[in-house]
Amino acid sequence: QVQLVESGGGLVQAGGSQRLSCAASGGTSSTYAMAWFRQAPGKEREFVAAIKARGGIRFYADFVKGRFTISRDNAKNTVYLQMNSLKPEDTAVYYCAATAYDTIGLLSRSRYEYWGQGTQVTVSS
Numbered sequence: 001q002v003q004l005v006e007s008g009g010g011l012v013q014a015g016g017s018q019r020l021s022c023a024a025s026g027g028t029s030s031t032y033a034m035a036w037f038r039q040a041p042g043k044e045r046e047f048v049a050a051i052k053a054r055g056g057i058r059f060y061a062d063f064v065k066g067r068f069t070i071s072r073d074n075a076k077n078t079v080y081l082q083m084n085s086l087k088p089e090d091t092a093v094y095y096c097a098a099t100a101y102d103t104i105g106l107l108s109r110s111r112y113e114y115w116g117q118g119t120q121v122t123v124s125s
Contacts, residue, residue: 002027002114004096009119012086016123020081022096022116030074033102036081037109038092039118045095049081050106059106086123093118 008020022034035050049070050059058070069082079096097112105111 004116006116006119009121011122017084022079024077029077032098034079035097037095040092047107053102088125
């Protein structure tokens with residue numbers, strides 16, 4: 001059983017940057033694909049970015065390409081989301097997710113077995 005704990009959320013001005021962290025424990029998370037999703041009020045939870053367990057292969061939603069970067073440090077069992085050029089529409093609760101099935105479908109919520117509790121990111125205009 002993997003536990004995920006996000007941190008790094010908060011209030012930031014438009015155009016600013018923020019880095020989210022997700023610490024994993026309780027399993028061999030270094031072998032898991034990891035992802036970030038987000039959910040704004042009244043909206044569905046949506047895919048933001050994912051990174052495979054090995055090889056550094058990354059996937060991004062179109063709306064964050066060129067602004068956000070996902071990375072991982074397997075020695076620390078931590079995945080990061082560096083967010084630059086933030087916009088008010090990036091305001092949401094950001095969730096970390098993990099899956100042992102590091103194959104296809106990594107952009108889909110249903111792929112992931114483990115979820116963190118979420119961290120709020122608010123971007124002011």
